[in-house]
Amino acid sequence: MFANDSENQAEPVNAAHAGDLRCMFYNIYGYGDNPKQNVYPGPMELRQEQQEVCIGKYAPDVVGLQEYDRQYRAGMAPRMAALGYREVPIDDQGGFLYPVGKNCEPLFYRPDRLECLCSGGELYPDAVEVDGAEVLGNNGHSKSLTWAVFRERQTGRRFIAVCTHFMWSAPELTFAQAEAVRVDNADRLLRKIEEIRAMHPDYAGLPAVMGGDLNCEPDSPAFRQLDRSMEWCYQAASGHRDNLGCPGYPTFDSAAGAYTDWGTPAEGRSVIDYIWVQNPGEGSGLAVRDYFTVTDREALLSSDHCPKVADIVLQ
Helix, strand or coil: CECCCCCCCCCCCCCCCCCCEEEEEEEEEECCCCCCCCCCCCCHHHHHHHHHHHHHHHCCCEEEEEEECHHHHHHHHHHHHHCCCEECCCCCCCCCCCCCCCCCCCEEECCCCEEEEEEEEEECCCEEEECCEEEECCCCCCCEEEEEEEEECCCCCEEEEEEEECCCCCCCCCHHHHHHHHHHHHHHHHHHHHHHHCCCHHHCCCCEEEEEECCCCCCCHHHHHHHCCCEEHHHHCCCCECCECCCCCCEEECCCCEEEECCCCCECCCCCEEEEEECCCCCCCEEEEEEEECCCHHHHHHCCCCCEEEEEEEC
């Protein structure tokens, strides 16, 4: 299965402090088997096996995934359940999929540590107005957000969690149009957090943690829009932190049934995956202890993205 060993990988922080809230957001490249095995990172089952090991090793309390399509869900959902995770529903009937048959940005949690008080989700719009004209606003109904209000069982402290994936691009969009759609995604996400706080008086001052693949770098308009009212965990972390970008696709030799090469994520290069926090009130909220990128072999083999992890103190 492995034809060589990964070299020169950063040593990640491997264990949360007692009492910390550990959050992981992970673009798993969750599409089914593809005949282009020289391009895509190996068979679906093998990728899921690596992802299960990776998630289990770091044992986050909250896990947000991206690119988790219907076919991938069929195999990965039992693996998440075996690790002890529960998926938050996105509708009042307890469902996990939208009418179009997708929820590519699910949110999971450990029920032994957290209670889900309420949850929901929504697709980003199919069309967005940019400079007076409608342009494509979603990639195949795959871009959405999933949210939940959690209560920590030990302390009773509550917080909001959001998993999301912003618009990428499309042949009919210019770069500027795609950027404008991502700004619209950021606006909708921020409004959704405020709507959640308005749902119940007890939610009014709740802090929020949000993460996912935003398809934009730190110098982008969408990043700046979020930065006005949220804090990027890389900047907020008081302890260990890194800013590693996407390693790219590993190379899988389908004839040999082995990975032959995989990338090394570099500092500041192609950084499009993030975790953010927002503290609306005084004297309470989320403080970030550590923020790091998982660069273990399992992560590098199973996707073209590496998981982002934040160890957070609920104050």
